[in-house]
Amino acid sequence: xxxxxxxxxxxxxxxxxxxxxxxxxxxxxxxxxxxxxxxxxxxxxxxxxxxxxxxxxxxxxxxxxxxxxxxxxxxxxxxxxxxxxxxxxxxxxxxxxxxxxxxxxxxxxxxxxxxxxxxxxxxxxxxxxxxxxxxxxxxxxxxxxxxxxxxxxxxxxxxxxxxxxxxxxxxxxxxxxxxxxxxxxxxxxxxxxxxxxxxxxxxxxxxxxxxxxxxxxxxxxxxxxxxxxxxxxxxxxxxxxxxxxxxxxxxxxxxxxxxxxxxxxxxxxxxxxxxxxxxxxxxxxxxxxxxxxxxxxxxxxxxxxxxxxxxxxxxxxxxxxxxx
Amino acid sequence: xxxxxxxxxxxxxxxxxxxxxxxxxxxxxxxxxxxxxxxxxxxxxxxxxxxxxxxxxxxxxxxxxxxxxxxxxxxxxxxxxxxxxxxxxxxxxxxxxxxxxxxxxxxxxxxxxxxxxxxxxxxxxxxxxxxxxxxxxxxxxxxxxxxxxxxxxxxxxxxxxxxxxxxxxxxxxxxxxxxxxxxxxxxxxxxxxxxxxxxxxxxxxxxxxxxxxxxxxxxxxxxxxxxxxxxxxxxxxxxxxxxxxxxxxxxxxxxxxxxxxxxxxxxxxxxxxxxxxxxxxxxxxxxxxxxxxxxxxxxxxxxxxxxxxxxxxxxxxxxxxxxx
Numbered sequence: 207x208x209x210x211x212x213x214x215x216x217x218x219x220x221x222x223x224x225x226x227x228x229x230x231x232x233x234x235x236x237x238x239x240x241x242x243x244x245x246x247x248x249x250x251x252x253x254x255x256x257x258x259x260x261x262x263x264x265x266x267x268x269x270x271x272x273x274x275x276x277x278x279x280x281x282x283x284x285x286x287x288x289x290x291x292x293x294x295x296x297x298x299x300x301x302x303x304x305x306x307x308x309x310x311x312x313x314x315x316x317x318x319x320x321x322x323x324x325x326x327x328x329x330x331x332x333x334x335x336x337x338x339x340x341x342x343x344x345x346x347x348x349x350x351x352x353x354x355x356x357x358x359x360x361x362x363x364x365x366x367x368x369x370x371x372x373x374x375x376x377x378x379x380x381x382x383x384x385x386x387x388x389x390x391x392x393x394x395x396x397x398x399x400x401x402x403x404x405x406x407x408x409x410x411x412x413x414x415x416x417x418x419x420x421x422x423x424x425x426x427x428x429x430x431x432x433x434x435x436x437x438x439x440x441x442x443x444x445x446x447x448x449x450x451x452x453x454x455x456x457x458x459x460x461x462x463x464x465x466x467x468x469x470x471x472x473x474x475x476x477x478x479x480x481x482x483x484x485x486x487x488x489x490x491x492x493x494x495x496x497x498x499x500x501x502x503x504x505x506x507x508x509x510x511x512x513x514x515x516x517x518x519x520x521x522x523x524x525x526x527x528x529x530x
Numbered sequence: 531x532x533x534x535x536x537x538x539x540x541x542x543x544x545x546x547x548x549x550x551x552x553x554x555x556x557x558x559x560x561x562x563x564x565x566x567x568x569x570x571x572x573x574x575x576x577x578x579x580x581x582x583x584x585x586x587x588x589x590x591x592x593x594x595x596x597x598x599x600x601x602x603x604x605x606x607x608x609x610x611x612x613x614x615x616x617x618x619x620x621x622x623x624x625x626x627x628x629x630x631x632x633x634x635x636x637x638x639x640x641x642x643x644x645x646x647x648x649x650x651x652x653x654x655x656x657x658x659x660x661x662x663x664x665x666x667x668x669x670x671x672x673x674x675x676x677x678x679x680x681x682x683x684x685x686x687x688x689x690x691x692x693x694x695x696x697x698x699x700x701x702x703x704x705x706x707x708x709x710x711x712x713x714x715x716x717x718x719x720x721x722x723x724x725x726x727x728x729x730x731x732x733x734x735x736x737x738x739x740x741x742x743x744x745x746x747x748x749x750x751x752x753x754x755x756x757x758x759x760x761x762x763x764x765x766x767x768x769x770x771x772x773x774x775x776x777x778x779x780x781x782x783x784x785x786x787x788x789x790x791x792x793x794x795x796x797x798x799x800x801x802x803x804x805x806x807x808x809x810x811x812x813x814x815x816x817x818x819x820x821x822x823x824x825x826x827x828x829x830x831x832x833x834x835x836x837x838x839x840x841x842x843x844x845x846x847x848x849x850x851x852x853x854x
Binding site for chain 2: 227230232233284287288306307310311313314315317318319321322325329332333336337340343344347348350351352354355
């Protein structure tokens with residue numbers, strides 16, 4: 207079996223080899239730009255891992271894996287317009303470097319390209335692969351819409367929040383594994399368990415992200431500590447704090463949420479203090495662990511020798527101990 | 531064989547029956563809204579016509595035909611953002627009625643939905659249908675980008691212009707027919723001829739549009755006469771006039787193009803006068819006729835009884851004599 211590092215190298219080569227027309231430059235240059243600035247290539251690596259779990263031959267999964275990475279980058283290109291984000295992976299976003307129209311249309315053609323790559327699945331798997339891809343692509347759009355809607359809501363329930371992160375992020379991780387499994391000739395049942403492994407792990411990963419934003423060591427996490435707090439982002443921590451706060455704490459919390467002019471450090475310290483008082487970090491960790499266990503339960507049910515599953519175990523651990 | 535009217539009724543029912551999720555409403559309501567405000571449903575009708583040309587059974591083409599209409603409406607939703615258009619078919623555009631973010635994301639999910647519908651082709655035709663659809667979808671994006679680029683150019687060559695209208699409009703008409711033909715079990719050669727028929731007819735149709743904008747009877751054409759002239763749109767007429775004008779006429783023409791404050795009627799009259807003097811209407815009609823003949827030449831080569839081709843002949847005539 208391939209190591210994670212080997213799979214990452216295979217994907218790097220596939221990304222470098224991605225063939226796109228030269229003109230019109232405004233349409234294809236932004237795709238090359240965004241694809242080249244990197245990222246962890248998590249989705250295509252998962253596809254190859256999913257395939258390799260059931261088959262020693264992974265050649266047939268390389269191009270569809272690339273398709274999933276192109277799809278993911280398409281969602282980034284359009285999400286960045288909608289979120290008005292100036293920077294992605296340390297570089298100017300496409301709509302900043304060019305303009306919003308370029309980012310819209312270049313993103314559109316990227317989605318078409320993603321389908322073209324997904325279609326390079328063997329005949330036998332074409333329809334099942336595209337069915338999963340279609341369903342997932344629609345869900346990712348739904349997740350982004352629900353996330354944008356949350357900005358307008360005063361309160362959000364934990365279940366709504368988990369549903370949103372599942373749609374926006376986790377289902378694509380699950381689908382990447384599932385598509386890889388099918389291309390490795392897994393049974394439908396095993397492929398479905400692998401999907402559930404990826405989806406639940408993705409939810410856990412996102413919950414960890416919420417925790418790390420507040421409690422992560424900045425030098426390891428690579429983001430501004432408290433960024434979510436500063437932006438009033440409705441994370442698991444904030445949702446839970448709003449739910450659990452007594453009258454007095456709620457007044458204090460809402461005062462910080464409604465103050466437009468503030469010193470960032472003071473706001474972060476004050477809200478972190480409330481989180482600590484309400485133990486929401488521990489609640490988030492418990493919820494995260496619940497999803498990790500759900501994921502591992504599905505991995506456990508897959509009908510292959512347990513030594514083949516070690517790499518996914520390792521991957522899950524790599525994902526989930528970024529700060530410890 | 532079905533009449534055009536019968537096929538339009540079949541498509542209307544398919545559009546009405548289009549099943550979409552209810553939530554998130556911001557994602558799916560704009561799709562229902564745009565699909566409901568109508569249009570000629572030209573593309574799906576062409577798909578059914580293409581199918582019916584080779585097969586008395588058209589059931590298998592209905593859903594892919596609907597997919598092509600959804601795709602077309604996706605391009606309208608995104609083009610209207612890029613063109614900053616407030617009105618589409620007499621109603622507010624989606625980005626006006628909601629906002630640009632809604633129009634971006636709702637359009638994205640529409641493209642996914644279009645693929646989902648195209649995929650409801652029988653196994654035998656799945657890969658060929660999706661190959662044509664993919665290629666065409668990318669070309670339509672390229673056409674839109676080239677069209678936007680033209681706004682920045684001082685001059686455009688006739689060949690560049692025809693290439694742009696082919697990509698932006700004509701290839702989708704060709705592909706609609708070709709996909710229908712394949713679903714009617716046509717040979718690849720016949721389906722390719724039908725594609726060329728539709729593509730060339732589409733170019734002719736677009737050239738006619740340029741002529742009608744200036745020379746059409748307003749009550750029949752349904753648009754403002756001279757709208758292209760007022761907007762300095764690089765139509766076949768303007769491109770040809772810039773190419774053929776002598777020094778003195780060119781100065782006069784460019785003065786009108788560069789004047790920002792003007793009385794619309796005066797500008798339309800002046801530039802129409804230059805078009806008349808240079809006979810560009812006749813040149814456009816000749817070019818249009820050339821593409822009509824190319825189209826009919828391909829129709830002629832299709833290997834079926836000529837009486838089956840009458841409907842497409844009729845359709846071509848309906849398209850091309852809107853003002854006479």
